[in-house]
Amino acid sequence: MSRPADREPRRLTRWWRRRSLRTRLTVIAATAIAVSVFLAFQVAIELLDWELRHTTEDQLRADSRVLATNAERTGLAQVQLPPYSGSGRLVRVILPDGSTRTPVGQPALPPVSEHAGRVAQGASADLLESTDSDDDFLIYTLRAGDGAVQVAGVADESQTDQLGLGMLLIGLFCVVGGALVGRAVARTGLAPIDRLAAAAVRVAHTLDLDADIPDEGGGEIRQLIGSINDMLAALRDSRQAQRLLAEDAAHELKTPLTSLRLNIELLIRLDRRGTLDSGLPSESRTRLLNDLGAQVIELSTLAAELTDLARGDVSDESTELIDLADVVVAAATQAGSRAPDIEIALDVTSVWVSGRPAALQRAVLNLIDNAGKWSPADQPVQVRLRTEGASAVLEVDDAGPGIDAADVPRVFDRFYRAESARALPGSGLGLSIVQRVVDAHGGRATVARSPRGGALLRVDLPAASIARLTAGEDTAVR
Structure with missing residues (x-):
């Protein structure tokens, strides 16, 4: 007993097989374009994300070098930190004792990580790391003096969102356009098939085997039309052969049947008059009966040969x-x-x-x-x-x-x-x-x-x- 999960693919397969060829081509074209647009969207998003992240990383490195240079010149405790403007990058100074300094009013950054602490202690090189917080910060840590400076930023996703919306609209337009184009291509490509089907229906209804189907199209369409025309020609030849066989058989049967009918009518007429014995001498009667027997044998032979010949190769x-x-x-x-x-x-x-x-x-x-x-x-x-x-x-x-x-x-x-x-x-x-x-x-x-x-x-x-x-x-x- 099949499970419900097995019935769904079968039901879908039956539904698909019941669709017309035009519908199938339209669905296939729209699906192909939708898949292509989706793949293009994914690739474009990945490339944009990579480019934005790369740009953000370069900016963080440049800002960190500037802040580190100022910190080494004036000291970590006295270096002037840029005021927070309400958006943009965030900065932080890690002092030798592990404490930190941040500009007034700046949002708190995640705690200093173990790897960043090692950079501040000089045990590791500069470090770029990302956080798992909701803001998804990128933090670049660079050693400066006896501590380190950090510059953090958030990747701007507005461009990605705009690209996604644009790609979605373009994708919907392409899918609709692809379906229309697929429908038009299917209608144009299948037009010779429609005319071929109409011609076949006309031949079936009228039994007119002399109407060849015009040769149009190319490739498989032309080959199909040629095959059907060859079939019609073979049917014409077969029907002509049957007609000739019937006509020839009727002609050949006419003579022995006429002779047989005349001889039988003569016997019947003499018998009705009661003069069969007197009106037909013995010698003539014997010859007449022999003729009748020969004609019956000839008809039997002809019928047998016609039957054998009509069977053909069967x-x-x-x-x-x-x-x-x-x-x-x-x-x-x-x-x-x-x-x-x-x-x-x-x-x-x-x-x-x-x-x-x-x-x-x-x-x-x-x-x-x-x-x-x-x-x-x-x-x-x-x-x-x-x-x-x-x-x-x-x-x-x-x-x-x-x-x-x-x-x-x-x-x-x-x-x-x-x-x-x-x-x-x-x-x-x-x-x-x-x-x-x-x-x-x-x-x-x-x-x-x-x-x-x-x-x-x-x-x-x-x-x-x-x-x-x-x-x-x-x-x-x-």
Whole structure:
């Protein structure tokens, strides 16, 4: 249980954190000036005190020498003491027997101290001492003849008081002025932040990501505005990409959905008339049902690819140290089961990489499926995996017509399909997914012409280092 004394600093801290930045800057400026004025006041007072004391001491020494000279010439008992004027210095003569003489009407001085008595006896040199009385006398004792003379004075504190009052007034003025200046500086310095906040609020309310925030100010302000503009640009690109994905998806879905709707409407119309068997020959009905099945498969494939593509790099799959040869073999087996009439020739060697097995298998499967669409029935799809330097190189080629030079730059674009591929099944997303998976693994995907005249798609992935293989790092990491 915290004590009340512990709660006060916490309460003060919470109060301070709730203040605006302007208020903080104003308080800091006023406090800094107040501390500076206080320190300057203390230094000035100390210097003035030292100067006044030094001046008083010099005056006492000079007066003591004059009185001592007169006392030695006329004697301590006969020396004429200056009359007391009601203020100023006080004098006293210490006779050899220890008694003292003072001017008539002069206020009494403190008793002769032991050290002053030794000076009068010649046992010690001249002496300057201060008393602890309310008047705080400074007494200078100087040996003269068989005794000593003393001259006492009080330091004039009126100048110190006047200086203190002046410094106090100046300090208050400086604190108030510092607070006003701090407020003005805070308002001027934070003006770009205010405009930045207003622009951010406007963007949040209007959802207008095209309104860049004007670049103003310098240093950290300019860096902050630049970062926010970069963020807005990234959001614009993301929204544009989402819009394009939605538009392209709607365009790609339109054709199979239209065909599917027309075929279903035909079946429904014939069924309502009761002429399904007579109005649609068996051969036509079989072809229609096959078309329906193909269209449903095409829609399912497109929906799955859209879902996978829309997820981007977000995946719950962990990164593992895997043998890419196992992934390639599994993908080839899956491709063979989906298209039994496609022959796949494997030439793979063991290459270890760090990656997500399911994502990599999906990418390899898409490469093989793409090659299978173009490879002639009597020509196999060749899949090769090897190590080349510090990279794992995967090549998939077919003996088809190849890719036109005009289509090469857009092969990996979403929904892009060459003119020659429009009649073939597919969504135009397969190679785009390949590109995304390869990029997520720090690799590179390229396209070239195969020695057999078809397309050669190549994927380069960073191979796992020998140190990791030696250490046996096979645990999954995020």
